[in-house]
Amino acid sequence: MIEWDLPNVHHLQVVVPKQAIDVMGHVNNTEYLRFMEQIAWHHTQALGLGWDKYQQLNRGMVARRTEVDYLAPAFEGESLLVGTWIVENDERISITRRYQIIRESDGLTLLRGRTRWVCVALDSGKPRRMPPEFLSGYQLTARED
Template sequence: MQPEIFEYQFTVPKSAIDEMHHVNNVVYLQWVQDIAKKHWESKTSEKIRETYVWVVLNHLIKYHHAAFENDVLTIQTWIDHHRGVKSERHTKIINSTTNKLIVSAKTSWCLLLKETLRPARITDEISTLFG
């Protein structure tokens, strides 16, 4: 079964550009986290978001090409698999004009109960939402 891909398109703002005149590596990391949050919020109810929170265990980011101010980028994310309290999310950032892959990332996340900040098993309800 193919994972459902969540997608978002945006234009690179001036604030993302570093002294080398391209998007700073730290900005890509922020975008990886931002798209994960957008995906989570698009699929879950307020009740679920009040009960659970995600924390990052690790990121693996590969930088393939540079992006520049005013480039139009498409960012895609999907859940590859999950087990117990952990989930693996993949993200791609693609230049929408050239179709070049800019960044690929794999992030391991851990689900926590928001009230106690203790790990929580990923429920069938949550799993089904991201099927």
């Protein structure tokens, strides 16, 4: 049984590819960051804020700070469920996402993490206030207690 830390998870399934495995025989820590970016972008697109909208608005969200707790290893061929929630939105320039990665076969949580994303102008890379489309699109999907 899969137990997500928070309700209303946005998730996707990934199967660990051979190229994700490091010399220690398990998923390399940088691959987990890729999974986290993948689910963040997948969720962003589901919210109607894909690359076309980013370009139209000259705004995008970039990672400012990421914290990761690696709890257990994953191995080639395993099916993982990667989930995310938006847990903070300062309604100015930043949002915070939480992540959880679960091994589907046994329901074990392999990773918990969070990233603070900051709104920037695409043409300059400088921090800018979120446009109205981001304020309405990046609403909280879960509350932390």
